[in-house]
Amino acid sequence: MKIHYKKTALALGFCGAFLTLPAVAALQSFEVENNNDIKCGYKNDNGKVVVAAKYYSCSDFSEGMARVSLMKMGMVKGYDGAEDYEDYLYMQGYINEAGKLVIPVEHQAPLFYGVIIDYRDFKEGLVAVYKNGKYGYMNKTGKMVIPYAYQTAGDFSAGRVVVSKNDKYGVIDKTGKTVVPFKFNWLDGYYEGLARYNTSMQGDDEGKIGFVDKSGNIAIPAKWDEAMEFSEGLAAVKVGGYNNGKWGVIDKTGKVVIPPKYDRAYIEPMGDSPDVDGGRYEGGKLDVYNLNTKGANAYNDGYDSITRYTLDRQGKVLSKKTYAEWSEIE
Template structure:
């Protein structure tokens, strides 16, 4: 099995491209007030005012997490501090951001973990290793997934056909193939808390998890609590995670349906009227009215606060959002504030 894809298409209208290409810098991760930018194919960092504080010099760079950011140069990756100095030399083929004080790194085909001094604390021995979440890291060995603690000890042996990180004390796991298998939820001892009965599922967020009953074509999505009880019955053709008290939902098919937002009781907060949409972040969500239209931003009442003008949008993080106007060949990307004003643009 290839490495499980963590990132999933959240809405229609080109967001898959957005996830993999536009947001490769990891803008959704923790942020220290510095934002990675690319100029002439080199990465540097700006602050919230748009001032360049680390000059473009890296082949690739991500957002800071726990005080360090991973940066690539000449094909290898290491970690820099907020001055742009390498604290951990670029010697690894792949790395993930620091979380819980450790970072997953890959060399010679195997993954392990280092601390912030660069010391290897869990030997490079795994086929795939993911970021620590709530003190536990997801590991893939062959085609099976399990979990280790921060000493590298297996606390839940590799036994699942698919698995995701622990969130709010539970992790979603799957037994069976992608078409016919079912999802359930385990706790940190590996006990199955919610039985394998869901045809698709997402992580718990704000006390609820969105799950699907039935197949992808005709099944319906609803929300469960940590007892497995439906607190919002399966009634939506698509439903996404609650963030800031609202969840993105779709009424109708993938091709013709419309996206809107519900509140925590399942009531409609913003009418389903959009061709595409994304989660709320810092009180705003990017939405798109038509297939060929542009993206803009609404507030939680549905009011358009930044007009429809962007070809590729992103969530607001620490007061800024990365956007692009135009194509990759001829357009301009940069960061906007919540008035829609550019604080930095690519040259």
């Protein structure tokens, strides 16, 4: 069983300063390079420097706050009981739209998979912050409103957020009150009122995926080997293993509306990122893929080419196109 995540604000920070697209705000980030050392800051609409270029990364504004970070050496807490080790620490704070640093750059952004920095932005007035291996939530004044108590922590949506503690997942509200009990081995964020859950721990190939409602009740029983989140009332699901499984589509009642017959429902990026491209309906259309294996090239993961099918909501093929490599697909 593989779990895939919708793209979030995670940044690949190992390759240099992270500079996002211009913000819809009075201040925009800029960067300066000096002897291969890249720093960023903020200018106003007139080009005047308001925040000097001294940060490792500078985000866009989210709810009137922008995230800034610095990098330093320090001790990293070992994952899942492993020994602590020395490595770069990515510390983040937040400025307001006037450029004032209102939350000091002293909150660690943990590093996952060796390359992914768990940068966080404000959502619904709160931001997940990390300390000594635990997450909590802080408001825009820097006050901790939900204490450091969670192994993992999502972003708030509609006043709720998925978190985990003691290796179980549940849901809390903005006061920290539990609204869905901590009883799931894995629970994703909510999309269109439903969240994916897993019968086993994340990364366990024996687990099955289903969906729960906002009260934590089972809406669709766990019987899928992979599943994407719901989009436009439909979700791509898979029956079978990674190499021989097939993808189809279900509705919110769990009814199969497109039988599983496609090899892939998304494109996996290069590297260690857990994000995927595709697998979701947009404008009533979904792209799926079949691997063409006749005369398969052993140096190309066992396929000669890839055919992309664009489906409508009923599974009708609206268009198809064949590519030699995944990298050719736009």
